[in-house]
Structures are given as C-alpha cells and as structure tokens.
Amino acid sequence: xxxxxxxxxAHWSGLPASTLRYYEERxxxxxxxxxxxxxxxxxxxxxxxxxxxxxxAVGFSLDDIASMLAADGQLAIDxxxxxxxxxxxxxxxxxxxxxxxxxxHAAECPAENHLQCAKFQRLMSLASKTSSRRKPTGGR
Numbered sequence: 001x002x003x004x005x006x007x008x009x010a011h012w013s014g015l016p017a018s019t020l021r022y023y024e025e026r027x028x029x030x031x032x033x034x035x036x037x038x039x040x041x042x043x044x045x046x047x048x049x050x051x052x053x054x055x056x057a058v059g060f061s062l063d064d065i066a067s068m069l070a071a072d073g074q075l076a077i078d079x080x081x082x083x084x085x086x087x088x089x090x091x092x093x094x095x096x097x098x099x100x101x102x103x104x105h106a107a108e109c110p111a112e113n114h115l116q117c118a119k120f121q122r123l124m125s126l127a128s129k130t131s132s133r134r135k136p137t138g139g140r
Contacts, residue, residue, distance in 0.1 A: 002043040003032065009041050013049045028052055028066055051075070058085055098126060 010017045023029045024039070029048055031039040048069065055065040070076045102123030111117040 003040050004043055004045070005035055006039040006041070009045055012046055015049065023052065026062055026066060028062065028069060058089065060085065095126070099123065102126070
C-alpha cells in the first residue's frame with residue numbers, strides 16, 4: 001500500500017489541496033493519517049477521485065456521488081439513477097442541437113431582419129421556454 005501526501009494527491013489529481021480537504025470533510029475521501037501537518041492518503045484515493053470527477057462531469061451533485069461511494073471503498077451505484085441521468089443528458093443534447101441549428105440558420109439567413117425569419121422566431125421561443133423553466137441558483 002503506497003502512501004501519498006496531500007501535495008502529491010493534488011498534483012496527480014489536478015485538484016487543489018483545499019478541494020481534497022473539502023472532499024474529506026464531506027466524507028467522499030478519507031486520509032489514513034498525517035505526516036507532520038500534511039494529510040496522507042492511500043494511493044487508492046486517486047481512483048476514488050477519478051470516480052468523483054466522472055460523476056461531476058455528468059452532472060451529479062456531491063451528495064449523489066457520496067451516495068454511490070460506500071464508506072468501505074466499494075461502489076454502491078444505483079443503475080436507475082444512471083439511466084435517469086443519461087435520459088436527462090439526451091434531452092439536453094436535443095435541446096442544444098436545436099439551438100445550434102437555429103444559430104447556424106440565423107448566421108446564414110437571407111432575411112433582412114431576423115425578426116421576420118420563422119426559424120429565428122422558433123429559436124427565440126425555445127430560448128424563452130428554456131429560461132422560464134430554469135430554477136434560480138442563488139447567485140451562482
């Protein structure tokens with residue numbers, strides 16, 4: 001079992017030490033002790049951090065990720081939660097594809113005024129519907 005201090009874990013993971021301390025505080029990772037004032041981790045923490053990064057990349061919250069990472073180091077992934085997230089990503093992809101296509105059309109639209117273009121009107125309508133469904137994020 002190889003041990004890595006927090007500086008090495010930060011270097012290898014690309015995360016700042018403050019994030020590692022926060023993840024430890026949240027119970028996502030666990031140090032195995034200290035070397036002086038520096039936290040020390042088992043090298044397996046790098047794999048766990050990769051799993052956390054994957055979860056964050058697909059939009060899971062830290063609470064969601066924590067529920068998938070059992071304290072004993074094993075995974076407790078809810079497959080239905082994965083399917084649900086994949087379905088949500090499919091909806092996002094479809095919406096973003098429609099926006100992309102609308103923007104491409106608007107860039108090449110022969111209409112003198114974009115407001116007279118039916119496709120541009122649909123793009124504005126889609127944007128309006130999307131923004132009205134968003135929940136406030138509290139300043140984020």
